[in-house]
Amino acid sequence: MRIIKLFKNHVLALVTAVALIIISCNADLALPTYMSEIVDVGIQQGGIESPAPDTIRAESLSDLELFMPEDDMATVEAAYSEPDAEGIRTYVGSEADRAEDGAVSDAISLPETVVLSLEQGVDASTVADGMTGTLDMQTVRGACEAGIIPKEKLVEAASAMSDSMGSMGGSIVKQRAVSYVQQEYEAQGISLTDVQNSYLASMSLKMFGLCAVSLVATILTGAVASHTACTIARDLRRQTFDRVMHFSPAEIGKFSQASLITRCTNDIQQIQMATTLFIRMVLMAPIMGVVAVMRVLATHTGLEWAIGVAVIAVCAVVGVLMGLTMPKFKKMQKFVDRVNLVAREMLDGVMPIRAFGRQDHELERFDDASRDLMDTQLFTNRAMSFMMPLMMLVMNCVTVLIVWAGSHGVNDGVMQVGDMMAFISYTMQIVMAFMILTMVSVMLPRAEVAAERVEEVLSTQSSIKEPKRPQLPAADAPRGELAFKNVSFQYPDAREDVISGVSFTVHAGQTLGVIGSTGCGKSTLVQLIPRLYDVTGGKVTLDGIDVRDLPLSELRRRVGYVPQQGMLFSGTVESNLKFAGESVTDDAMREAAAIAQATGFIEEREGGFGSEISQGGGNVSGGQRQRLSIARALAKRPEVVVFDDSFSALDYKTDARLREELARTQKEAAIVVVAQRIATIMHADQIVVLDDGQVVGQGTHEELLRSCAAYLEIAQSQLSAKELGLTQEEISAVMEGGSR
Numbered sequence: 001m002r003i004i005k006l007f008k009n010h011v012l013a014l015v016t017a018v019a020l021i022i023i024s025c026n027a028d029l030a031l032p033t034y035m036s037e038i039v040d041v042g043i044q045q046g047g048i049e050s051p052a053p054d055t056i057r058a059e060s061l062s063d064l065e066l067f068m069p070e071d072d073m074a075t076v077e078a079a080y081s082e083p084d085a086e087g088i089r090t091y092v093g094s095e096a097d098r099a100e101d102g103a104v105s106d107a108i109s110l111p112e113t114v115v116l117s118l119e120q121g122v123d124a125s126t127v128a129d130g131m132t133g134t135l136d137m138q139t140v141r142g143a144c145e146a147g148i149i150p151k152e153k154l155v156e157a158a159s160a161m162s163d164s165m166g167s168m169g170g171s172i173v174k175q176r177a178v179s180y181v182q183q184e185y186e187a188q189g190i191s192l193t194d195v196q197n198s199y200l201a202s203m204s205l206k207m208f209g210l211c212a213v214s215l216v217a218t219i220l221t222g223a224v225a226s227h228t229a230c231t232i233a234r235d236l237r238r239q240t241f242d243r244v245m246h247f248s249p250a251e252i253g254k255f256s257q258a259s260l261i262t263r264c265t266n267d268i269q270q271i272q273m274a275t276t277l278f279i280r281m282v283l284m285a286p287i288m289g290v291v292a293v294m295r296v297l298a299t300h301t302g303l304e305w306a307i308g309v310a311v312i313a314v315c316a317v318v319g320v321l322m323g324l325t326m327p328k329f330k331k332m333q334k335f336v337d338r339v340n341l342v343a344r345e346m347l348d349g350v351m352p353i354r355a356f357g358r359q360d361h362e363l364e365r366f367d368d369a370s371r372d373l374m375d376t377q378l379f380t381n382r383a384m385s386f387m388m389p390l391m392m393l394v395m396n397c398v399t400v401l402i403v404w405a406g407s408h409g410v411n412d413g414v415m416q417v418g419d420m421m422a423f424i425s426y427t428m429q430i431v432m433a434f435m436i437l438t439m440v441s442v443m444l445p446r447a448e449v450a451a452e453r454v455e456e457v458l459s460t461q462s463s464i465k466e467p468k469r470p471q472l473p474a475a476d477a478p479r480g481e482l483a484f485k486n487v488s489f490q491y492p493d494a495r496e497d498v499i500s501g502v503s504f505t506v507h508a509g510q511t512l513g514v515i516g517s518t519g520c521g522k523s524t525l526v527q528l529i530p531r532l533y534d535v536t537g538g539k540v541t542l543d544g545i546d547v548r549d550l551p552l553s554e555l556r557r558r559v560g561y562v563p564q565q566g567m568l569f570s571g572t573v574e575s576n577l578k579f580a581g582e583s584v585t586d587d588a589m590r591e592a593a594a595i596a597q598a599t600g601f602i603e604e605r606e607g608g609f610g611s612e613i614s615q616g617g618g619n620v621s622g623g624q625r626q627r628l629s630i631a632r633a634l635a636k637r638p639e640v641v642v643f644d645d646s647f648s649a650l651d652y653k654t655d656a657r658l659r660e661e662l663a664r665t666q667k668e669a670a671i672v673v674v675a676q677r678i679a680t681i682m683h684a685d686q687i688v689v690l691d692d693g694q695v696v697g698q699g700t701h702e703e704l705l706r707s708c709a710a711y712l713e714i715a716q717s718q719l720s721a722k723e724l725g726l727t728q729e730e731i732s733a734v735m736e737g738g739s740r
């Protein structure tokens with residue numbers, strides 16, 4: 001499972017969590033045992049834990065010893081101190097010997113029962129045939145001391161009495177022994193209320209201690225789980241974002257921006273929740289179940305079958321609910337993706353939506369996506385709302401079953417009320433553990449889908465790869481020399497080349513203009529320079545080296561790219577202009593702003609270069625955004641500057657001044673300008689005319705006017721024949737001849 005793989009680097013945290021869970025489960029599950037002790041010992045036995053009293057009068061112990069075989073007598077004698085001045089003997093044996101089934105307990109219980117009966121008077125005929133009258137302890141003691149009744153006879157009589165009690169013997173002996181101890185304490189002047197209260201106080205203290213241990217362990221488990229889950233989510237977000245940052249537009253297009261955002265946010269959130277659940281629930285439930293089963297088996301109540309019934313009932317309920325909801329859970333993530341996609345598209349296009357009055361239509365589209373998500377969520381939530389009541393029903397039925405079966409055990413004297421209560425608690429814990437496991441198993445597949453989607457991003461390699469054997473231009477190689485050599489390119493999913501057979505060379509200080517009708521491949525052509533895409537045929541070289549052999553960082557440092565859509569980042573003007581990094585000095589920034597004709601409006605803004613830029617450059621005009629984008633590319637002083645239709649939002653005057661400044665200052669850089677306006681590129685040293693991805697003309701403005709029909713057509717659409725310096729005959733000749 002992918003979720004488990006995420007814990008690869010968090011083994012220590014997992015081990016710590018398991019240790020803490022074991023501690024808290026043991027503490028939690030010890031509580032029902034204590035509760036049972038409080039009922040059985042604290043309440044029913046008045047706080048008297050063992051038939052072996054803490055203190056006993058010497059004569060009382062002698063009476064008891066009359067009914068003990070020699071070895072039992074030795075055991076008991078060894079367990080009590082010598083009588084003190086008041087004739088009181090104190091228990092000095094081990095606690096194990098005093099506990100249920102301990103040596104001292106076993107040895108002393110039956111004699112206590114016999115002595116208690118004798119002290120109340122016993123019909124002599126029930127002891128020996130032919131005897132009449134009432135036997136009491138004093139008589140028996142006297143007869144034994146006088147040698148009338150041998151001690152062996154008394155031991156035999158006690159044992160016969162035990163046998164006659166049959167299966168009820170154990171619990172009757174225990175109850176009577178406790179009564180004997182109570183009587184003995186009273187005779188010593190010890191308050192029975194004090195004994196009971198001190199027992200209850202000590203049990204409460206122990207239970208409180210266990211609660212505290214469980215509380216601390218549970219809090220620590222929660223802290224470990226949250227920390228681990230947050231760390232896993234943070235690392236995943238970082239890795240996913242890092243991977244996306246290295247994606248070329250092809251991979252971004254493959255996933256879609258909306259899906260990448262959902263994967264980086266919602267999907268990782270799901271994973272985070274699942275990892276927390278995994279530690280807190282999935283690890284806890286089996287541990288809780290195992291500890292509870294161990295304790296249940298130790299109770300020997302004979303009601304273990306009730307647990308089997310409960311588990312089968314829980315599995316049946318959860319199985320039905322899971323069967324109904326699981327397919328819907330799997331669909332849910334796709335619906336979230338769609339809502340995000342529609343929402344993003346609507347927010348991006350809020351202006352045209354308003355301009356075309358399509359709000360209602362878009363709202364309907366959003367409602368459709370949202371309704372699908374809502375319907376699925378409603379179905380799953382409704383189905384899951386049956387879970388809790390059904391579980392409670394199962395639990396309550398099982399409780400009734402245990403009480404019904406247990407009451408027979410209590411009636412027969414083979415079970416104590418407290419034991420039955422403890423058994424109910426353990427059964428509930430086991431059922432809970434199963435319930436938690438099954439509920440989590442509903443949630444985990446959803447997180448599994450999310451993990452799969454995140455892994456898909458992480459395992460996708462960018463089609464733009466670092467060179468295996470990176471090369472740098474030789475020290476004496478010309479700087480700022482860009483060449484296309486028979487370049488062709490096809491988009492990943494397309495069938496035909498978007499551009500083909502393009503060749504040109506631009507040197508430092510020169511300008512290359514690229515012009516052509518819309519969709520002819522101009523942007524695609526220049527995107528090959530900074531390797532936003534890789535050529536599919538031919539090669540692009542910079543300073544004599546194939547751009548695919550230059551380290552990517554080196555290539556991107558050498559190429560300044562101004563995209564068609566000026567895009568700014570939230571921050572200040574300065575942070576945007578210094579986007580290339582520390583290497584951009586204040587002087588370089590100001591010089592770039594001046595070339596881009598941006599200084600004027602920057603200084604007019606409050607705060608100048610420190611003035612705020614909002615997300616996406618929303619608080620500057622389209623032309624200002626373009627100028628800041630141009631300044632940003634120039635500030636890093638690249639060897640090649642690519643302007644992808646970046647002057648389109650500038651007025652003619654600013655456009656002209658900017659080009660003048662570029663020509664004056666960029667003597668060591670090659671400039672590539674994609675334009676729709678003839679005026680923008682007419683002064684270029686070389687112009688490439690594209691038509692449907694093919695070069696249909698190449699040369700200077702003057703040359704193309706006289707040789708390239710496509711170029712002339714564009715020029716004519718923007719300038720008059722007079723402005724072009726052509727006669728009507730010359731125009732006709734070019735048009736008739738087509739491009740030569």
Ligand SMILES: Nc1ncnc2c1ncn2[C@@H]1O[C@H](COP(=O)(O)OP(=O)(O)OP(=O)(O)O)[C@@H](O)[C@H]1O
Pocket residue numbers: 253491492494498516517518519520521522523524525
């Ligand atoms: N990511 C893409 N996947 C597939 N085809 C694409 C992709 N981007 C652009 N195209 C197609 O490639 C062709 C050239 O697109 P390109 O953006 O390079 O044209 P352009 O000359 O810059 O257009 P414009 O002047 O309108 O900006 C177009 O037909 C376009 O539909």
